[in-house]
Amino acid sequence: MTDFAIAAQPREDIGRRASRRLRRTGMVPAVLYGDGKAAMGICIEARLLRKLLPDERAYTHVITLQLPGSKETALIRDIQMHPYKEEVLHMDFLRVHAGEQVRLHVPVHFLNESTCAGIKAGGVLHRALVEVEVEAPVDRLPEALQVDIAGLHIGDSLHLSQISVPAGVTLVPLLHEDDKEVVSIHNPRTGAEAEEAPETAA
Template sequence: MTDFVIAAMPREDSGRRSSRRLRRTGMVPAVLYGDNKPATSLGIEARLLRKLLADERAYAHVITLEFPKGKETALIRDIQMHPYKEEVLHMDFMRVHAGEKVRLHVPIHFLHETTCAGVKAGGVLHRALNDVEVEAPVDRLPEALEVDIAQLEKGESLHLSQINVPAGVILIPLQHDDDKEIVSIHNPRTGAEAEETPEAAAE
């Protein structure tokens, strides 16, 4: 169910002062909750965390937290970043187990972006969505949804209802009759059109 593993240390103290002290030692404070168990405060080495988060798949994948006296499987639920540094300040993990259904956002990867029919014909690609919320059993969570747009022409678009998803995966917006556009190809605006726009607006 998981091939992402990271060492974690439980900690008894919490609060801002404790978190600041922990960060000074090269650790990142975090919390593990869910599965009708008490929340657990923990610390993870910042260098290990940077390596984990460098892989996009980790954000939508089950992660094994290895404690000195056992293991827990979890999903990343929230990441608090420093306002201007590439530094994680705090993380939330949610316990999960095989077969459990969960919701989370997964990235959308477009295939053949630069060689699709509309772009080759001079159109401009517009990505309306970069990710989408899905529901699926944890052992069927897709790391990303791949959408082939090779045949997309100028003036055409694709919506959520038009893409294929793996078995057992539900697109949450469609459950609310929200068939979002995910990608489209427009005719490029010419210089003349751009110049005419202010005049048209004035009229």
């Protein structure tokens, strides 16, 4: 179930001042919660997060938090970034166990853009969704939803109900009858003509 592991330390001091002190020592404050257990304050070396977080898979895979004398399996639930620096200020981790049903946002990857019929004909690709919330057992969470657009022509679109997903995976918006558009191919002249159209008198 686990593909990633990172060392973590428990922390007892909480609050903004304590968090600032931790960050000055190169540590990032975090909290671990869920699975019917008490929330636990932890901290992780910033240098380790700089190696982990650029990997897109880290956001949809179970991570083993290696604590002194114990281990916890968790998903990244939230990351607070500095407003203008590439610096993590705080993280939330959700405890999980094998087989548990969880909901998570996963990215949408579009396949075969270079061979898409509509793009080759001069159409413009519109990515309506870049991620979507899914529900699945924690060990079946997809890294991303793969959407093949090779057969789309100008004027065509795909909605969530038309997307194939792995066994055991449910698209959460469809549970609420929200069949969102995922991608479409537009005629490039439509936008230009709309901009050039004369305004009508009020």
